[in-house]
C-alpha cells in the first residue's frame with residue numbers, strides 16, 4: 001500500500017522542490033525588505049525596546065564618560081548603555097543590539113555642533129536617546145518640549161561628583177550652547193577653555209541625562225502607545241507662550257520658527273508693546 005510508483009515519487013519530489021524554491025524565494029524577498037532582523041526593535045514600529053533605568057547611575061556615567069566624546073556623546077551613551085545593560089538581563093539579543101549602537105556618531109555634537117554654539121549637545125544627545133526609544137510622535141514631542149523647558153529654566157549644574165564641591169549655578173534661559181556656556185563662564189569668571197568650564201558641562205550633561213532617564217521611566221507605557229497620554233510637568237513659560245501664538249507656525253503672523261524664550265534676544269518686545277502699537 002505504501003509503495004509509490006516512479007511517477008508518484010517524482011511528483012511528490014517535484015512538489016517538495018517547488019515548495020523549497022518558493023520558500024527560498026520568499027525568504028530572499030523578505031531579506032530585501034529588511035536586511036537584518038534587529039532584535040532591539042519593538043514588535044510594532046521602528047522604535048527600540050526600552051527598559052527602566054536608574055537615573056542617578058545614568059548621571060554618574062554621563063559625568064564619568066564626558067571625556068570620551070563630549071556632551072552629546074556622553075548624554076546619549078549613558079542613557080542608551082544603561083538601557084542596553086538592563087535589557088540584556090531579560091533579553092540578551094536585544095540588549096546586545098542596543099549596546100552595539102555606533103555611539104561615536106555623536107562626537108560631532110560637542111559645543112553646540114562642532115563648536116558652533118548652537119543647540120547644547122547635552123540636550124541634543126538626550127533628545128536623540130528619547131527618540132530612539134519613542135515610537136509615538138505625540139509622546140516624543142511632549143518629552144522633547146519638557147526637556148527643552150527644563151533646560152531653559154533650571155539652575156545648573158545640580159550634579160556634584162563624589163569628593164567635589166558644588167559649582168556656581170546659572171539659569172541659561174536658552175537652549176543654545178553659546179548662551180548657556182557664555183552666561184556660566186561670566187558668572188564663574190572663567191574662560192571657555194578652562195578645566196572649570198569642561199567640568200561644568202560634564203555636570204550639566206549628567207543633569208540632562210538624568211532628567212531624560214526620569215522622563216523615559218515615567219512614560220514607559222506611553223512610548224509606543226496607540227493613544228498616548230504623555231506625562232510631563234512643566235508648561236511653556238509665559239510670555240513665550242503668548243509670542244508663539246501669533247508668530248510661530250499656524251499663528252496669525254506665522255513668520256518665525258521657534259519655541260525658545262523670545263525675550264532673551266528680543267528684550268524690547270513685550271505683548272503690551274505689540275498691543276499698544278496696534
Ligand code: HEC
Nearest residue numbers: 239240242243245246247253262263266269270271274277
Ligand atoms: C497678538 C499677536 C502678537 C503677539 C502675542 C506677539 N506679536 Fe510680535 N508682532 C505681531 C505683529 C502683527 C507684528 C508685525 C507688526 C508690528 O510690528 O507691530 C509683530 C512684530 C514682531 C517683531 C518684529 C518686527 C518689529 O516690529 O520689530 C518681533 C521681533 C516680535 N513681534 C516679537 C514678539 C515677541 C517677543 C512677543 C512676545 C512677547 C510677541 N512678538 C507677541 C503680533 C504679535
Ligand code: HEC
Nearest residue numbers: 240243244247248255256258259260261262263264265266
Ligand atoms: C537666540 C536669539 C533669538 C531668539 C531666542 C528669538 N529670536 Fe527672533 N530673531 C532673532 C534674530 C537674530 C532675528 C533677525 C533679526 C532681524 O532681522 O532684525 C529674529 C527675527 C525675528 C522676527 C522677524 C523680525 C522681522 O524683522 O521681521 C520675529 C517676528 C521674531 N524674531 C520673533 C521671535 C519670537 C516670537 C521668538 C520666541 C518664540 C523669538 N523671535 C526668539 C533672534 C532671536
